[in-house]
Amino acid sequence: MNGALRGLVLLAALTLAACHGPQNILDPAGKQAQDIDVVWRTMLVVCGLMYLLVMAFLGSALWRARRKPSDDALPIQSRTAAEGVLDRTLTGWIGLIVTGLIVLVSVSFLVDRSLADVGPDPLRIKVTANQWWWDVEYQGQGPSERVLTANELRLPVGRPAVVELHANDVIHSFWVPNLSGKTDLIPGRVNFITLTPTRTGAFRGQCAEFCGLEHAKMAFDVQVTSPQEFEAWRRSQLARAADPTGPLEIQGKQIFNGKACAMCHRVQGTDAGAGIGPDLTHLKSRATIAAGTLPNTRGDLQAWVADPQGVKPGTTMPRVPLTASELNAVVAYLETLR
Amino acid sequence: MVASAWGGRMFVVLATACCLTACNRENRALDASPAETGPRAVTVSDLYPGAPAPTPSDPRAQEYEGNAQHIANGQRYYKWFNCSGCHFNGGGGIGPPLMDDKWRYGGSIEQIYASIVQGRPNGMPAFKDKIPEAQVWEIAAYVRSLSGNADKLAAPSRQDGIRAIPPINNMDRAPPTGDPTPSMVGPR
Amino acid sequence: MSPVDAAPPATALDPEREARLALTWATPPGLWGWLTTVDPKEIGKRYVATGLVFFVLGGLLALLMRTQLARPESGLISPDRYNQIFSMHGTTMMFLFAVPIMEAMAVYLVPLVVGARTMAFPRLNAFSYWVYLAGGVMIYVAFLLNIAPEAGWTGYTPLSGPEYSPGKRTDIWAQMVTFTEVAALAAAASTATTILKLRAPGMTLARMPLFAWAMLVTAFMIMLAMPAVMLATSFLISDRLVGTHFFNAPEGGDNLLYQHLFWFFGHPEVYIIFLPGLGMVSEITQTFSRRTTFGYPLLVLALLAIGFLAFGLWVHHMFTTGLPHMGNSFYTAASMTIALPSGIQIFCWIATMWDGKPRFQTPLLFVVGFIITFVLGGLSGVMLASVPLDTQVHDTYFVVAHFHYVLIGGAVFPLLGGIFYWFPKVFGRMPNETAGKWSFWLIFLGFHVAFFPMHLLGLWGMPRRVYTYPSEMGWADMNLLSTAGSLVLATGVGVYLLNLAISWRRGRPAGPNPWQAGGLEWATSSPPPPHNFGYTPFVEGRQPLWTSGPHLPLMDGLSLDHREVLLTTVSDAAPDVREGSPGPTLWPLLTGLATTALFVGSIFNEWLIVWLSIPVTLCVVGWFWPKPSHTSKVGAPERTPPGALA
Amino acid sequence: MSERLVGDLSRLPSAGFSTHGLWFWAGMAFILIETTGFALAGASYIYLMNGADAWPLDAPPPALGWGTAMTALLLISLAPTMVLSHVARMRDLKATRFWALVVGVLNGLALVIRGFEFTSLNVRWDQDAYGSITWALMLLHTLHLVTDFIDTGLLTVFLFTHQVDTERFSDVDDDAFYWMFVVAAWAPIYLLVYWAPRWLS
Structure with a gap:
């Protein structure tokens, strides 16, 4: 029992310390997550008190047992002297539970209402989940203002973003713990979630509904920046891919378009126009590749293209047979997609 | 005790039997990369329309043909690589139907593989280099299942989508007959 | 020797009469008898043993998972294998261990507890066991053949559907669920009828032992909940086999229909698992506190309330699916309401100990461990009932921690206590007390070290059902701690089972009533004769052996040479009809x-x-x-x- | 020996009807399980219907003729069933044999009509979700028609071939009760399958 008590104290200490992390419920960086954090803290206090009361009662029962003479006389069957006290305590206990529940239900209900409130002028983003990556589309005014990216969300601080959630294959769940709770992406349904970041920084989201083989490696990055930086990023994303200039890069582009790569990927402004895998137009502007699995360095990119199945066994990207020099050229080309 | 020993032996025998039959059908080769040597056994010479199916069998055919996972992957690639653009969901359109028993270029998985890799006259493009071999084999396995020729226990039923074709695993088997009249080649 | 212990077992009265009865009710010897027996005691024993085997298998799978997760980016188990392992772990524990073993305890104990010769439908119990065994064997053979389920124990569509789960893996899972359903429903029908119609004369509803009450409510819950999952898996399997469109959105199907049906079963399932545990806790607390249970009527009402409320909560498993907010708030309130009956129960048990003269032997230790653990799990359950908070912790390790606290704390601890408690009755020998205490402490401490850190992991953002995690997430230490705890827990279970295995042959002879308990099952010899009771006991109070002192009133008149049971009226338990009961078949x-x-x-x-x-x-x-x-x-x-x- | 014998049970009757016998409770348990099954299947139908833009999705509603004939037949069969239950409790062997035959024949007739019903549903199970759930409801009910047909048939045979005592009469009584359940379960299914697509399309 002491172990459990110590555990509770440990929990309280750890949660109050609110260790920072890119994917952490206890480190809210968005309005919604902060609201939910209020529920969490209320719960922790109310439930913690209740638990201590139960443990105190249990402790006193155990303590009384120590002082009693151990006699094996007839068991107690008639009404005992203490039963009046117990009856009254039970009534109080029921009252306490009911009060506690009313408090918790009310707090929960009020926060739930506030979560439903979107706020003015929201940014509109469409996220489509696939096995096992995230397709992201910023819906601007008309097709020319549309930004396509993958496995990364850029958000301006302070402005609500309404994310429209779709799924292409199985059920996934969209979750950025630092910003808000999670919402499922369900084939045949459209869900929405609102994110209102309150501080800049890099966060991480992850699929939270089991979705098959690589569920564990289906993450995405969230970059919360100032509105100016966000706008600059948005403009840069609208640009088409620049033509490569170096001979190696040009060769890489040819291989990319001539081999299997272009069957699935899109690089805007080139012949590669398929939408089955992530849009690669500005691949190098992202922090990670393979849905948050590897950092976006040249070495990791090379490793990923050379053998995706080695990094994410079962992923839908096949191992494309490339010679060492072809691989080198393709990666050089990908490095130009900024 | 005797009975349980007998039961144990029986169990082993049964399990082995199940294993042998289920092995290929249920195997999940996540890292699908067979020896990438090109369409070895399939030569251009015997790929005139209406050829019977004398093509020597490719060892890889066995691996793909009756395997549930490979057929399912093939179904996915069929959608992704827009095979439906010409063949529709198997019923045929610009390209020939894939659900009937007519196979102009042979209906064995090796021949279907060759058709995809090498392309065919009158519009079927060659996907050599465009689609890695393992994926071509998977598509071929799926295409073969469309005419009810795959192992019923490995074939999928419906897809998650608009119903275009009856459940594949409930289809009647349409054994490939080839098309005896070469003049029929081309869009109908 | 206390006066209670001196109560003559109702069986040891007339040797010749006993021999005739035993002959009438005996199971034939040898293999034939083993295959044809309809004796609930025989079936109950092997049912429990089979359940424990699956418990061990499920536990070994859990150890495999814990080994894989002990360090980040571990390459020990491939994702495909890992997914099968956790699907098998959940499926085994829920469908092949938890529900069946509770039913199994009922099959053995209910006739003894209510003072009957056998169950109402003994052949149905036998059938239930065979079907259950077949389902379990089938899925483990499939596992060895690499055709094990891969979509979790919940089997959500479309991941489990025809397109995304090719081959036979999910078919086998869905059909295994059908096996266990049929087994559970058969056992439930028999249990409920036994409790309603075969109670000893005088055992009115108001005198019924709490274990019988718990099993009665459980049996009804099984009959009301299991058809839902049967429907869900039938729809799923027909989607997979004959191309129906129940869960295919573009053709008018709906994936949430699966979830609704599944959780309409799945939530009551949790209570189906732990209500029998509550019954066991009540019996143990009463016996070892040397005091009748405080607040018996309240405990019965709480059981009924939980059974009723359990059917109104299923949506709280679906708070993140985007259902309307107002509806969700209703389910928040309903889910939290269940804290009230649970809180009352906890109070009553502690009050029984507080006001009694508790003896801290192994079964009662498990009850204390149950209270410490289960209350924590219940409180994290209250947290999960809140829609906003649930959207954060849903499908994270916080939930994993929660339901292991509830299921291990709320069902396995009472079960282990219960098995220890009734072991001398079943085998006539005492389990070793020292080993029992050791096993308790190992299990209790191992459990908390294994599962408490998971709360934190969940709050730190670790989703459940992941086969690995990146090292930079900072989850490694807690995972390692958890793995260490799981090893201690497994050791504890090993000690516990070893203790039972050794005591089975070498334990001290127990005598009819080693714990000086008050229930009817202690009025007969240990192990009980084939016919359970020589004479029909007549019940005068809630704890017949305590109330009636050394002279338990008895009734005579049931046939000695034919299998015959006494039917009594539903509420008053007045003798009504003598009916025949089938023999071995x-x-x-x-x-x-x-x-x-x-x-x-x-x-x-x-x-x-x-x-x-x-x-x-x-x-x-x-x-x-x-x-x-x-x-x-x-x-x-x-x-x-x-x-x-x- | 300190035994306290407080009663003698040997004078109790050795069989009882309805709630007094065990098999009645087995039947009740089965009915409880099946009612839940029917209710949830019906709820699934309504759930899918509410989620659809049009109902039926893409098919004409089932032809009314055979389904209505089925309804009529089942309603008519209630009368002999009640008579059967009554004469069984009276332990009137001759009348029980006769009415059991009548009920059995009506049950068999229902199976024949059910065959025609399947041909007039106007939709296949693998066409869309409407077809799937329609077939599911029909199959679920057919399963009960078949089980009761076997049950009634066997009991009728036993009535003619075996010695008939109170236990057997009690079985007949329970079987009659079960048939009433099968009829009652048909009413909502008939409304859902045949009329929901008409009223709500």
């Missing part, structure tokens, strides 16, 4: 085999459902083929039987 096994062939065959060819239903029908016909009637055997007076219309 092969039909339950044959019907079980035919049913197995039907279920397994249907996975491979839908027409086998039609063809293989013929042997099933033949077996059922054989089962019910009229035997020489009971009336003609006992030559009872053919008066107007009760219930006949004039």
